[in-house]
Amino acid sequence: MNDTDTPHPRPVDTRAFRIALGRFVTGVTVITTLARDGRPVGLTVNSFNSVSLDPPLVLWSIDRRGSFYDAFLACDRFAVNVLGAGQRDLSRKFAGIPDERFDDVNIEPGQGGLPLLKGCIAWFECRTRHRYDGGDHLILVGEVDRFEHHPGQELLYFAGQYGIASAI
Ligand SMILES: Cc1cc2nc3c(=O)[nH]c(=O)nc-3n(C[C@H](O)[C@H](O)[C@H](O)COP(=O)(O)O)c2cc1C
Numbered sequence: 001m002n003d004t005d006t007p008h009p010r011p012v013d014t015r016a017f018r019i020a021l022g023r024f025v026t027g028v029t030v031i032t033t034l035a036r037d038g039r040p041v042g043l044t045v046n047s048f049n050s051v052s053l054d055p056p057l058v059l060w061s062i063d064r065r066g067s068f069y070d071a072f073l074a075c076d077r078f079a080v081n082v083l084g085a086g087q088r089d090l091s092r093k094f095a096g097i098p099d100e101r102f103d104d105v106n107i108e109p110g111q112g113g114l115p116l117l118k119g120c121i122a123w124f125e126c127r128t129r130h131r132y133d134g135g136d137h138l139i140l141v142g143e144v145d146r147f148e149h150h151p152g153q154e155l156l157y158f159a160g161q162y163g164i165a166s167a168i
Pocket of ligand 1: 028043044045046047048060061062063065066067068091092094095096097098157
């Protein structure tokens with residue numbers, strides 16, 4: 001028996017669990033790819049994190065019930081667009097009506113035509129390297145092919161609200 005086989009007590013109080021998780025401050029990203037028919041798809045994601053420097057790996061997790069789950073399950077590339085403090089509306093938009101997410105949004109094509117959102121403070125263009133079971137989510141690990149970063153204040157998310165950081 002290894003760690004993953006060990007039975008863990010389930011968090012019975014889902015609401016309390018969500019509130020506790022909300023005490024962990026994250027940045028906000030929009031993760032994009034191209035669906036099989038070539039249409040751009042994407043969603044707001046705060047489960048993004050770094051994994052490895054060498055090779056350069058990052059991860060995030062996608063809800064299996066989400067509209068674009070099949071597209072991200074199948075994709076061999078995705079782009080992570082890191083949102084700045086002035087992009088709260090984009091965060092809301094990419095968590096809103098699925099078919100309207102790219103309406104009036106400025107994009108530029110990355111490698112293989114990956115949709116990159118203009119005005120972000122960083123981008124990571126990734127190749128899908130691993131897919132892991134994550135309960136009601138699927139964990140995707142990407143190897144970073146190309147990245148860019150630009151000056152600007154980060155958009156933060158915690159306790160169901162947006163904020164900005166101040167150094168102490
Ligand atoms: C700040 C924020 C962070 C989110 N993080 C994730 C995430 O890490 N993974 C995920 O699958 N959905 C995440 N969501 C939800 C999706 O953006 C989106 O609301 C969800 O995919 C529902 O859209 P659907 O209509 O495509 O199902 C997040 C939403 C917000 C507002």
